[in-house]
Amino acid sequence: MSRYAAVKRDTKETEIEVYLDIDTPGNVEVSTPIPFFNHMLNSMLFHMNSSAKIIAKDKENYDDHHVVEDTAIVLGEAFKEALGNKSGIRRFFSIFTPMDEALVLVAVDISGRGMGIIDLDLKREEIGGLSMENVPHFFRTFAYNAGITLHIRKFSGENEHHIVEAAFKGLGISLYEASRIVNNRLPTTKGLL
Template sequence: MRKAKVQRKTLETEVLVEIDLDGSGKSEIDTGIGFLDHMLTLMAFHGSFDLKVKSTGDIYVDDHHTVEDIGITLGEAFIKALGDKKGIKRYSSLYIPMDESLCRIALDISNRPYLVFDIDFKREKLGSMDTQNFKEFFRAFVNEAKVTLHIDVLYGENDHHKIEAVFKAFSRALKEGVQILSDKVSSSKGVL
């Protein structure tokens, strides 16, 4: 089973993440940031991952430390659950609409972290979450999970719809990328 449990404790936050890449979409999310809870619940459902995220942090300051540390911990859990990556599909790219918004995601589970994040938010916050911290979440995830991730919202008007399309597309790309297709490593180098 491709499962992992990772805990991270700093002077600013305490985060627990449990993930089962071969789950059924069940989630237990409590970050203290309602909008992020909503996005992580969508991520579990649309990726068919079983996901538990529990965090406490200095959200009385703002949500930056908590959001970033959740991204770090989720990335660590993801790569740990993947193990040797043997036989995974590795690549995924897709488009996901959310009403008037359209998101394009391209993903390579490559052991080479890189993020392209092209979203034009009109609002500073969604719920209590700073919209600029979505990039921090994905950057933290990418760096720890060691994936290349391109996120583009091609158009849209409603910021809620834009980021919801992103999380749905991201989770579906992860689901596709971690599918086991063979007993061989999907790299001409013989290792990911």
């Protein structure tokens, strides 16, 4: 039985729709007005082994901030909803993801507590319409709304496309592995995640 969610957010600034199935590898469709963001979300969802659809519309066209932030909110909510009661999940996972000269650590704890600690040391202004200041903002906002603890840290890298892509791929892999059902108990001594 697949774990999935469909979440929509409609504000004066954006309209975001997300469908996410975390147990069925399949089609990934991403459409936002930000080309590099589309590329990163596609990479992340592909490495999550998910079926997914993200449609994001920018109603005001100020800049990329609202689309990135609201997509992170809705995608985070969808992931949290798809997890269900979290019974039997692995909960923790971490990976060093290389991409050519770049090496990025991503560590995930499906803790029920949203927190993102992001250290990518990005210097470039933007890539393909995505402001580099919005990369850590996306990760933090996603983590908060997904109810996960997320650490992302660059260990090496000069090409910022490679650094950012390693982070998104590492997040996809980590979310997939941490959300796998490995037994029939809740993975906490507290009795609640």
